[in-house]
Amino acid sequence: MDILVTKDLTKAYGKVIAANAVNISVAQGEVFALLGPNGAGKSTVLKMLTTLLPPTSGDAFIDGNSIRTQPNKVRKSIGYVPQMLAADGSLTGYENLRIFAKLYDIPSAELKQRVNDTLAFMGLADSAKKLVKDYSGGMIRKLEIAQAMMHRPKVMFLDEPTVGLDPIARKTVWEHIMQLQKEYGTTIVMTTHLMEEADEICRRVALMSNGKIVATDTPANLKASLNKPGATLEDVFIFYTGNQKEDEDGGIRNISRERRTASRLG
Template sequence: MADIAVSTRGLVKIYSNTVKALDGVSINVNHGEIFAVLGPNGAGKTTLMRILTTQLRPTSGEAYVLGYNVVSDGDKVRRFIGYVPQEFSVWTDLSGYENLLIYAKIYGVPRHEINERINEVLRFMDLSDASKRLVRTYSGGMIRRLEIATALLIEPEILFLDEPTIGLDPAARKMVWDKLTALNKELGLTIFFNSHYMDEVEMYADRLVILNKGKVVVEGAADELKRSVGGEVVELTVDDMSKTVHRVNEMNSLGIRDVNIDNDRGIVRVIVDNAEEALPVIITTLRDAGVRIIKASISRPTLDDVFLKYVGGKISEEGRLQEVRTLRSVIKKG
């Protein structure tokens, strides 16, 4: 257990005696790694994080953070973790510095260290010049960096982040992750995060777990999981997806491993052993069947393919993104 930062064993959480949000979740997170949790809405991601941060008690099973049981040793766990929720967690009618001052007092930072700690996290998150401004004047990315700064005041060993960049534009997302990866590399900080963004999980996570309906579906490094999909991907934009799937499934000699539909993008994805050999045959067969091919391309498997293989669907981002953007916009305006 010495190298394990977070561990769960058969974790179960049932709401109202009927809804099983977690169903036997067992994971291990190593010290100093960036660990991601992926899953569709309702998979249990936020419930898992709230148990690990001592906000919820599990129905059964065990969870440990830095060797401490999150139920019986909750006070000890809270001394060593930082937590940044999805929800807005700073006051917009106060300055950045004032927000940090309040959090420093809530967290019990020693009085003689408060000013130094505040200035340190402001510098690290590139917020020193804006520290005296009201938070309502901050951009979305600046607010998220301030929220992360509040969690760093106690100098945690593990940082838990629930959707750390949801609702931010690509430039703001990159800046947030530049800071998080610097914390991980320079301080050895363990980072545990939930995300809807496949690209940031693929780019920044050392390992990940996919949850679906409260259960662990698969766990491992992104490259390892992509290799589990196997082969290469032929992507087809066509005028008749159902006929395309039917005809492709009949091509037994092409080394086809899987065929699935991405309804969000309107494409059919075909996993094959050799895409360059398979593509001309697929195109000819579909044209002979009267299917109009609008676009065809070849790619390597991605985390989207992993998700489609193990969950049978795709993470829907837009509804949740719009909800978060609207909520944060309303709060900023007061």
């Protein structure tokens, strides 16, 4: 069964069509990635799917509920780890999760147990009482995933979950995302720039360029489509998205975003 279906999902910012009639469907329990260069429209799609940004036209259905007309139902069935950092550095890991438990209406009788279980699941039990500003980048990402899974969502959206992490932290974060899928059957929809990892963990990927989905398939089929022995997913990426126009202000905007985040965490 497809737990996520989009129908010509479109977002225009003035003249820029950030997402142009996007059609994807994701099966329950699938690990699915949106791949594409900076400015392709990946984050815009995730923001619409998580009901944070209203579409200009089109619609999407998550577990049968429309993001346009049933956003409250959609919100109950999803978790979201945004591209920008979303944890509070001046609180402990435990305190950060407690806020999200309340936000998601976890009954107070279960709250402590749920927070502790989630910290343990993400490998953060030993750091529960430490201030998040003293966490490593990998620990912060794991805490953000923990926040987003407090209410056991059916679909987890992750926007570049491993950006800026060293290879070891990256591996741990990937392992926890996979564990989420295995233990809870959570459907994973994410974006990443790491083709090797996408190849390893995703059942299917969609390639996006200039707001449009240009190819969707399993990594194996996409590699085979190039008719080039030994083709990698990186070759697939270049083949399908290499013609995207430069996103001129994207670079600067992304850097200032990261700086803001860094200063927030002290």
